[in-house]
């Protein structure tokens with residue numbers, strides 16, 4: 001087997017120069033094949049408040065230039081153990097949500113092929129639906145670990161079924177989710193009514209609310225999550241607004257009282273050895289970011305995610 005082609009060597013080409021791929025990894029076209037692909041879905045037509053997540057993928061790439069090859073927290077070299085590459089962005093229609101969802105689904109299917117793991121950079125949370133459809137084709141009903149301030153199980157907005165507040169309701173209706181083993185993490189903020197929580201529970205989602213992080217030891221929370229997911233194939237859907245606006249100001253629907261980046265990174269690391277089969281990281285909206293705070297948090301979450309994937313260490 002050929003050695004994986006890693007990121008550009010920062011001792012030869014300084015980090016701030018050259019092509020902007022995630023972690024300065026090679027592009028898919030420049031490697032014989034890849035085991036793990038990062039790709040961007042620059043789509044935000046589903047947002048209900050501040051727009052701008054369409055600029056998320058390139059912002060996260062730009063904010064990932066300082067990542068280094070060795071991750072001491074996981075004793076891992078994620079770019080050395082297998083081929084990771086950046087597959088660029090998919091061209092999605094910003095004026096037609098249905099068409100965009102179809103394009104995302106087809107592209108995800110094509111890119112994953114028979115064996116590749118996809119890490120998708122959004123884009124708003126609408127994009128989780130087509131991504132879950134492709135996971136379902138491979139694994140059947142899939143355990144979803146959903147990091148978010150919001151439930152995203154709402155029914156419609158202005159009568160529209162496909163928005164960033166509704167992907168998990170649609171996915172539930174399509175039978176894509178294994179509710180015995182699915183969970184929200186980081187919920188908080190005002191709701192439309194108490195029924196919002198009841199409906200999510202009725203669908204079958206368990207939940208760790210953000211406020212529980214204030215009083216419960218992190219290891220206890222990680223244990224609860226691991227027990228819920230078990231040995232099932234797990235899909236991670238990470239809305240960056242799970243972080244407190246202090247740690248992720250660059251997002252469209254910020255809510256106070258969220259996780260710190262340290263807490264989120266520790267929870268992600270705590271998922272090591274579970275069967276994580278894919279992930280998305282959504283809702284980074286760079287227009288509201290400062291000094292790449294949100295972009296850097298997103299890049300580091302993806303980096304640790306690469307290390308917890310089966311075979312990532």
Ligand SMILES: N=C(N)NCCCC(=O)O
Pocket residue numbers: 048049125150152164165239241253283
């Ligand atoms: N950020 C996501 N995915 N959803 C937020 C929807 C909240 C709302 O507009 O009421």
Ligand SMILES: [Zn+2]
Pocket residue numbers: 148149150239241242253283
């Ligand atoms: Zn959210």
Ligand SMILES: [Zn+2]
Pocket residue numbers: 125148150152164239283
């Ligand atoms: Zn969301």
